[in-house]
Amino acid sequence: MSTLDEVDLFSSGPHGLQVGAWPRERVRRGFAGLDGELVLDLGVRSRLLSHTGRLQAAAAAELDILISEIEAFADGQLHTLEDNRGRSFPRVLIEEFTTAGPIRCGRGFWCDYTIRFRQLP
Amino acid sequence: MERYLGISSVAFGQTPLPLPLSVRVTRQVQLEPAAGDADLYATSVQLTRPTIAAEVRIRDTAAPEGMSLGQKADLSFTIAPAQSGAPGRRVTLSGAVLVAVELAYEQSSLATATLRFVCESQDGQTDPFAAEEAQ
Numbered sequence: 717m718s719t720l721d722e723v724d725l726f727s728s729g730p731h732g733l734q735v736g737a738w739p740r741e742r743v744r745r746g747f748a749g750l751d752g753e754l755v756l757d758l759g760v761r762s763r764l765l766s767h768t769g770r771l772q773a774a775a776a777a778e779l780d781i782l783i784s785e786i787e788a789f790a791d792g793q794l795h796t797l798e799d800n801r802g803r804s805f806p807r808v809l810i811e812e813f814t815t816a817g818p819i820r821c822g823r824g825f826w827c828d829y830t831i832r833f834r835q836l837p
Numbered sequence: 838m839e840r841y842l843g844i845s846s847v848a849f850g851q852t853p854l855p856l857p858l859s860v861r862v863t864r865q866v867q868l869e870p871a872a873g874d875a876d877l878y879a880t881s882v883q884l885t886r887p888t889i890a891a892e893v894r895i896r897d898t899a900a901p902e903g904m905s906l907g908q909k910a911d912l913s914f915t916i917a918p919a920q921s922g923a924p925g926r927r928v929t930l931s932g933a934v935l936v937a938v939e940l941a942y943e944q945s946s947l948a949t950a951t952l953r954f955v956c957e958s959q960d961g962q963t964d965p966f967a968a969e970e971a972q
Contacts, residue, residue: 729871729880729881730871730872730873730876730879730880730881731873731874732873732874732875733874769871769873770871770881770883772881772883799874800873800874800875801874801875820883820885820886821886822866822869822883822884822885822886823882823883823884826881826883828871
């Protein structure tokens, strides 16, 4: 079960986390008539984590609460994300939280969602 | 438990569909299974909104020839009881939209028509399918 700052936001439905690589920023310089190039390493930059899942509730109002609880964490502050396998990702902030289309009704109410986290090194 | 044998009548709006062979009503949803990245099996099986469809097979081809796809009316049929004296059943599918007509002309056999319908709910809340005891 994933948590954000140890708050259970996602357990109403299945979810998973795709972890991006840590990018290194660099500047490349070449010189006319000279073979090779100069590469200046600027260090590690932030990486993206893509959290996808499904929110489910018995009533539409309950689903609205689940959504607003996640939205409350999109505050520009750094949080700690823990994934289904217990891996911890400190210093993450929510860049974007989107639901895939309108709330749907079948066995209860549900919607699929994606959260894009940015983790700072 | 009531048992039914035979179709007494079928009508699409004001148009009777004579010589019915069969009426098939299907209530169906699409599955939307999902699982988390640590799951071996689906842990959530959600459903789309159900659609109610009907397929009517009749031995008459004249009535279907005059119908156009997209036509919308109530589809109703009455089924006769298996035992004499028992009540029949009247089924109404409101807001049935005609989506397919298939005419089959066969050698040494009576021509048949198959009409397919999908129902629209009036307000999104009301079940288009209704069944009651036939009077």
